[in-house]
Amino acid sequence: MRTFVVAADAGQFQEAAADLSITQQAVSKRIAVLEKDLGVRLFTRTARGAALTIDGQAFLPHARELLRVAERAVASVRAGHRPLRVDVIASRGAASGLMRGFHRAHPEIELDVVWLFDIETAVAAIRSGAIDASFRAVAAPGRPLPGDIESVRAIDEPLQLLTGPAHALAGARSVTLAQLAGHRIWMPGIVPGTEWAAYYDDLVAEFGLTIEATGPNFGSDALLDTVADTPALATFMGAQTRLVWPAGHDLRRIPVTDPTPVYPHSLLWRRDNPHPALATLHAHLAATAAGHDDAGTWVPHWVGPR
Amino acid sequence: MRTFVVAADAGQFQEAAADLSITQQAVSKRIAVLEKDLGVRLFTRTARGAALTIDGQAFLPHARELLRVAERAVASVRAGHRPLRVDVIASRGAASGLMRGFHRAHPEIELDVVWLFDIETAVAAIRSGAIDASFRAVAAPGRPLPGDIESVRAIDEPLQLLTGPAHALAGARSVTLAQLAGHRIWMPGIVPGTEWAAYYDDLVAEFGLTIEATGPNFGSDALLDTVADTPALATFMGAQTRLVWPAGHDLRRIPVTDPTPVYPHSLLWRRDNPHPALATLHAHLAATAAGHDDAGTWVPHWVGPR
DNA sequence: GCTAGCCCACAACGTTCGGTTGTGGCTTGC
DNA sequence: GCAAGCCACAACCGAACGTTGTGGGCTAGC
Structure with a gap:
């Protein structure tokens, strides 16, 4: 060529x-x-x-x-001046949407989005310089961030209930967390020991929910298919998560209130990372941050203040 | 890979x-x-x-x-179902802009834009099936289009005068064709025998202009550089032509009136070309065609009616 | 109209590359 | 502890791809 x-x-x-x-x-x-x-x-x-x-x-x-x-x-793999490499927790969630917005605002900045296992892996990768930043819920209790890693609360993503048309709550305009007690919430693929598992553990403990993480994770397509067809099952999904709607299915997204569980994405980076685009990312975050209203929302206690 | x-x-x-x-x-x-x-x-x-x-x-x-x-x-070179292949006369002119618009309107249609020498070449390529369509001024007198080629007036691109800041007409808000008599208009790269040369020949003959086609064509950058720096030189440029403005230069685009010379782009295609995207292109042309007002404009007599 | 110059294609040849088979080391799970 | 599964290394062989050498064809200039 x-x-x-x-x-x-x-x-x-x-x-x-x-x-x-x-x-x-x-x-x-x-x-x-x-x-x-x-x-x-x-x-x-x-x-x-x-x-x-x-x-x-x-x-x-x-x-x-x-x-x-x-x-x-x-x-993209060149040592030295390579594209800004950012880890996001879910490829279609709020952090991923934020990175899309960042790319639109700064198309000249080369960007690579990767997707690590958990915050432990992410922190190690940030420290080693393998990645430049990560959108994560900060480490669970007893696992403080190392001193050379900084973090700032970046995006809060409210969770919604996702049900099929035959689910008991399918017609509700919104549901409270208390109403969810007794309903089966299915979230395959949750891996114990990760910070996202810790998030749901706390949610379960505090509001008495029933979250089933059983069964292998066959990907979001299979999850949506099953939820759409099973009246007794629902699942949690980030409000800003862009779904690939399964053809022919009728899925409902129902806001959760009193309080609204919110998944807190913090931006993590190494203090002495010299990548020039990192400052641009910070500026973009500051510029696009909406006014926050924590009233009526819930995050685990181990998530620090804003 | x-x-x-x-x-x-x-x-x-x-x-x-x-x-x-x-x-x-x-x-x-x-x-x-x-x-x-x-x-x-x-x-x-x-x-x-x-x-x-x-x-x-x-x-x-x-x-x-x-x-x-x-x-x-x-x-792009596969026999059979290859992308729609369209010839445009200038890579930054009105026809090219129209194809950009077509691509925005129909991003799913694969498109290749090529750039042939003159209408003779284009017609031969259309007849052979090497290209699917062409934006051209229709053939000069005595050279009717072959029977299997159809054409329709697609876009009229008014010509403007392009001058540097020191040119005598640089301050004018518009100029008439009569005013241009006596001024040197420089258009390097015009090749005798082409249909675009015929256009300018007719323009010169009818209004007594002085168009110099001398000198090799070093590309539009060099042309713009020279025009910007030479008070005695001006050139014609399509009003919809997207220029790559030379840095640090001050160029003026001046409308021409009484009448406004207009370069007529017709769409040419072979009647029995089966490419499905060809119909879409026709529909797009019909949908985007603005109301035409031929009053006060000039095209060569050999260009057929609309 | 011949010739010198220029450019590309074909042929022969040798090295390198990239595939195969054969084998061993390592991890995992019963 | 052993069998199974997966990857890496080594030896080997053919094909691919580069080189040099050569010829044909077009163009320009005298």
Whole structure:
């Protein structure tokens, strides 16, 4: 591909060969192989060089794009000045939406979003420099953050109840936490020992809920399918979580009140991380932070004040 | 790259090898080479398979994107169902802007824009099926379109005068064609025999202008640079042409009146071209066509009625 | 109209790359 | 403790891809 682009720019194979530090014959061969693979002629050979055919013209921007993408791919793992690497707890949740907004506001900042197991892994990765920041609920009690890690409350995501159409609460405009006692709430995939498990443990303990984490986690598609079809099951879902709605299903999102359980995403980063985009991310957070009203909401006691 | 993506999805090299119909050892080798080239570890090898490292997680979406781009590149020259291929006369002119609008309105339609020499080439390419449509001024007198080619007036692009700040007309809010007689208008790159040359020939003959096509065409950057710095030179430029403004220059776009010369872009296509997106393009043209007012405008006599 | 210059394609050849088979080490689970 | 599963290393072999050498075809200039 690179040979094709260089040859197209040069207008002749000879110059392209010089640019690539190979022989003209090698360029000729590479182009011939590419043409054979594609099944079309890309250049018309003349005595003065090689001009693009119409197919070649159509192909050229795609080839350039491929080189750009390849370069970005390499840059994403380059030591030193690589894209800002941020860990988010759920790929479709509020933190992920915030990063989308950040990307829209600063499209020039290269960004990679990864998705680590839990806050322990995230903190280790932040300390090692493998990632630059993380959106997480801060560590559970007895596990304070190391001194070189800073954190700030970033987004609070209210939880909603997600039910199928036949669920007893399907018609409710909102439900209280007290009303949920006795109903089965199914959240497969919760792994004990993680900070998100600790969040739901506290929620269960404080309001007497029944959360079942049993069964293997087959992904959100399977979860939604099951919830939609099972009248006795409901699940919790972040209000800002973008669902991929299963086709043909009728799912209900019901706000939870008195209080509203809120999942607290803090931004974590290492104090001496020199990545320039980190400051931009902080500025973006400050700029987009809505006025917070903690009245009527619940977070675990181990989450620090704002 | 494909091996990396397949292995990441499979979670182990063995299964990836089966998917790719190669041996596990080959997968191991390919990944090892990729890791060596990138200088980072992409997988952590365990007894149960291979899990992505953080670098691998960051790299994965880029790798997927690369495969997508590669597939689109191949599709762009695939015989049969390839993207709609449209020829536009200037890469930044009105027709090009229209295609951008079409792409925004129908992002699902794959599109390739090419850029042929003149209408003769374009008609030949349309007849051969190499391209699907072309935005062109219809053929000059004595050169009717072949019977299998249809055309419809699509966009009229008014010409404006482009001058530097020191030009005699730089301060004018508008100029008439009669006022331009005696001024030097420089349009390098006009090639005799093309339909666009015929347009300017007629314009010169009818209004007694002085258009100089001398000198090699070093591209629009050089043209703008020269016009900006030379008080005695001006040039014509389509009103809807998106310029890449040279840094530090002060260029003026001055409307031309009495009459306003208008470059007529017709859409040309082959009657029996079966490409489904062609109908969508027609519909888009009809939907976006503004009400036309031909009063006070000029086009060559050989351009048919609307 | 011939020739010199330029550019690309074809052929022959050697190295390198990338696949295979064979094997061993490590972890996990019964 | 052993069997099963998975990955890495080594040896080997063929294909791929580079090189050098050469020829054909178009163009420009005398």
